[in-house]
Amino acid sequence: MKGFKSFLKYLVPYWAKGIVSVLLSLLSTTFSLFSFTMVIPFLGILFKTQPMVEAPVEFEFTYEAIQHNFNYYVSNIINTDGEAKALLMVSFLVVIFVFLKTFSQYGSNYAMAPIRTGVVKDIRNKLNTKILNLQLSYFSEERKGDLISRMTNDVQEIEISVVTSLNNAIKAPIAIIIYLTSLFVMSPFLTFFVLILLPVSGVVIGKIGKSLRRKSVKSQEKLGLLLSFIEETLFGLRIIKAFNTEKYIDKRFRDENRSYARLLKRIWRRKDLAGPTSEFLATVVIIIIMWYGGSMVLSQDVTMQPQEFIAYLVIFSQIITPAKDISTVYYNLQRGMASLDRINVILDAEVKIKEKDHAESITEFTNNIEYKDLSFKYIEDYVLKNINLKIEKGKSVALVGQSGSGKSTLVDLLPRFYDVEKGEVLIDGHNIKDLKIGDLRNLMGIVSQESILFNDTIYNNIAFGIDSASEEDIIAAAKVANAHEFILQTEKGYQTNIGDRGSKLSGGQRQRISIARAVLKNPPILILDEATSALDTESEKLVQDALYKLMKNRTSIVIAHRLSTVRDADEICVMHEGEIVERGKHDNLIEQNGIYKKLHDLQIFA
Numbered sequence: 001m002k003g004f005k006s007f008l009k010y011l012v013p014y015w016a017k018g019i020v021s022v023l024l025s026l027l028s029t030t031f032s033l034f035s036f037t038m039v040i041p042f043l044g045i046l047f048k049t050q051p052m053v054e055a056p057v058e059f060e061f062t063y064e065a066i067q068h069n070f071n072y073y074v075s076n077i078i079n080t081d082g083e084a085k086a087l088l089m090v091s092f093l094v095v096i097f098v099f100l101k102t103f104s105q106y107g108s109n110y111a112m113a114p115i116r117t118g119v120v121k122d123i124r125n126k127l128n129t130k131i132l133n134l135q136l137s138y139f140s141e142e143r144k145g146d147l148i149s150r151m152t153n154d155v156q157e158i159e160i161s162v163v164t165s166l167n168n169a170i171k172a173p174i175a176i177i178i179y180l181t182s183l184f185v186m187s188p189f190l191t192f193f194v195l196i197l198l199p200v201s202g203v204v205i206g207k208i209g210k211s212l213r214r215k216s217v218k219s220q221e222k223l224g225l226l227l228s229f230i231e232e233t234l235f236g237l238r239i240i241k242a243f244n245t246e247k248y249i250d251k252r253f254r255d256e257n258r259s260y261a262r263l264l265k266r267i268w269r270r271k272d273l274a275g276p277t278s279e280f281l282a283t284v285v286i287i288i289i290m291w292y293g294g295s296m297v298l299s300q301d302v303t304m305q306p307q308e309f310i311a312y313l314v315i316f317s318q319i320i321t322p323a324k325d326i327s328t329v330y331y332n333l334q335r336g337m338a339s340l341d342r343i344n345v346i347l348d349a350e351v352k353i354k355e356k357d358h359a360e361s362i363t364e365f366t367n368n369i370e371y372k373d374l375s376f377k378y379i380e381d382y383v384l385k386n387i388n389l390k391i392e393k394g395k396s397v398a399l400v401g402q403s404g405s406g407k408s409t410l411v412d413l414l415p416r417f418y419d420v421e422k423g424e425v426l427i428d429g430h431n432i433k434d435l436k437i438g439d440l441r442n443l444m445g446i447v448s449q450e451s452i453l454f455n456d457t458i459y460n461n462i463a464f465g466i467d468s469a470s471e472e473d474i475i476a477a478a479k480v481a482n483a484h485e486f487i488l489q490t491e492k493g494y495q496t497n498i499g500d501r502g503s504k505l506s507g508g509q510r511q512r513i514s515i516a517r518a519v520l521k522n523p524p525i526l527i528l529d530e531a532t533s534a535l536d537t538e539s540e541k542l543v544q545d546a547l548y549k550l551m552k553n554r555t556s557i558v559i560a561h562r563l564s565t566v567r568d569a570d571e572i573c574v575m576h577e578g579e580i581v582e583r584g585k586h587d588n589l590i591e592q593n594g595i596y597k598k599l600h601d602l603q604i605f606a
Helices: 004-008 012-037 039-046 063-081 083-133 136-140 144-161 163-186 188-208 212-235 237-242 246-272 274-298 306-347 407-412 437-442 458-462 471-480 484-488 507-521 537-551 586-592 595-605
Strands: 368-377 382-392 396-401 422-427 444-448 525-529 555-559 571-576 579-584
Touching: 004 306, 012 083, 012 163, 063 083, 083 144, 083 163, 083 306, 144 212, 144 306, 163 188, 163 306, 188 274, 212 246, 237 246, 274 306, 382 407, 382 555, 382 579, 396 407, 396 595, 407 525, 407 555, 437 444, 444 507, 444 537, 458 471, 458 507, 471 484, 471 507, 471 537, 507 537, 525 537, 571 586, 571 595, 579 586, 579 595, 586 595
Parallel strands: 396 555, 396 571, 444 525, 525 555
Antiparallel strands: 368 382, 368 422, 571 579
């Protein structure tokens, strides 16, 4: 099956447990076969259709030798102790073999459990690692809800549809092969019909499930869209209510949900057709066997004894369940492979931000940062054009300009969130592409406009990424960030949980936690991306004071819309349509009477 090879690699680490499971399943089927076949001689002798066996033969591992010797022991017990004792003995042996059969089957399932859980665990781990390694541009092109759907529902679908089918995928073929072999030994002519009719039924089932995989892909895509709607609704609930768009959002969700339900209904109907179809076809096969086998028993030229025919039907009936299991496995694999295809889209995505082999290590920043002849585009149009900028150690450079002028893109290139294709970004004369990514990012601390906090305690959010931080270090960082006082006023102090995205804190408090995190990291290079633009005046004053402390003796790149926050920068670069059009100190730029002066006047007027 196309795509199944990519799944098999997840089974390789568990091959030993798989072999144990197969061997135990083989034993289970063998014991099951013995429990049925040992009744044949007893029925023959009991119903006087088979003569008593007077002497054993030398033991050989053949059907005839085993049958002859077992017939001898049954005949001996009947002659010695009577038919009732023989019946009790055979019944006791059947119970023993059934016990061994069920115990072996449990052992097979027991050995399979670590495979079922381990494979899904490995897929989740690999998916999470790939998500962390992918470049930021990948996620700007994908719906968050669809990515969440692939990481949750698609993985769960694999667990339900594929991994849970592994046991049947192993057990059912083994059972069918063993039962068919025994039937062939008992009656080659009768089994010939079975070998013809079973594949025919398999072809019919295959045709029914031909489109199931394609429909399953569509259903998972629909589910991803639904999750995107839910994520957008939760994130934008305030705006939805403010603009009275509840009915529109509800209708959009209901329409998509109705479409998803219709598609899912067709999938389930097609999937549920497998069981009845296989059962009907199996019944047809049994009827044909009963007709043909019955005619063999009733014919004058007897080729099959009645007791053998009864046992034959009993053994054949045991094929029906694994045959149905195989059809179910086929349907489940179709759905599971559809989910695996969607997961592989992420796993096979190209990681564009790559670290070179034998990349250089860098542990300190000593001289300067330089953007050299740099141009950059996300897709087609350049958003940065011929940028040349050198930032000396210990200096602060401010980037100002209208939205969309390329300020954030310029600073995102420094920690290699995106890679430069034209030009270079240098640190101390080293191209950042030649440096170890981890070392490069360790040199930098970032405070962005949106405070990125996690649903954890204040303590853990400040200590994020710094395992060696002590409580004294964290408190000291909070004090520098003007956060210590409000932290102590919370319910549990530093151990207070701040909720999803820090929702239990105000905007200014969240930003000061972010600053404390940057203070604790103590980086030589600081990137401030609109760090105060979303705050009220009082919060801005506290945050700005914390930023001044943080910037002290550090190399800083500051993006700001409020020009009042960058008046004291060593150099202000004015960006317009991806280019640096003006640069200098505040007073010099005012004297130039250019774009900076216009921006300044607009803000003063406002």
